[in-house]
Amino acid sequence: MTDPEFMDHAEKLLQAVELSCDRINDEGDADVDNQRTGGMITLVFPNRSQIVINLQKPLHEVWLAAKSGGYHYKFDGQRWMDTKGQGEFFESLSRDATAQAGQALTFSS
Template sequence: MNDTEFHQLVDIQFTKLEQLIDDSGADIDYDTSGNVMTLEFENRSQIIINRQEPLHEIWLASKSGGFHFKLNDQQWICTKTGKEFIQLIKEECEKQADEEIDWN
């Protein structure tokens, strides 16, 4: 994968995450600036997601710690937990917000 393909694939994940947040109705503000997406919660805590272009990874920092995701069989998989990016971000958002979020 080259850098252009990497950015296109990450853009898809970021757009999907934005849509999930919007559809959930959760009080989560998001902002993307450059290679970094910031999710901010009602309690003022944040989750930071960034693109690590040199490694072709997505990195996520939350209250639970840091997570790195690599593309494996068309899915972004956490190198620490084995969970898929969207699955793990949903779990981390609920921990960060300290409430259950309706992701349907």
């Protein structure tokens, strides 16, 4: 994958996270604050816990840091998959956000 291809796919992922936050906040009372700075999004939950998503451009990876740990994702041509076999990005983000928010949250591409 070329650098421009990575950035195109990664930007779509970051935009999907932002749109999911907007939808979650509009449809319920989760109150997930999302702050974007360049290639990084920080999700802040009412209990002050955070999930940080950032781009690792040289590696063509997206990294996710949550209370459960840190995860690295590579684009497989269709989805962002964990480099150690821990699953798909949006499934993992939904699981971790649900745990940290204390209520069911669903993020999608």
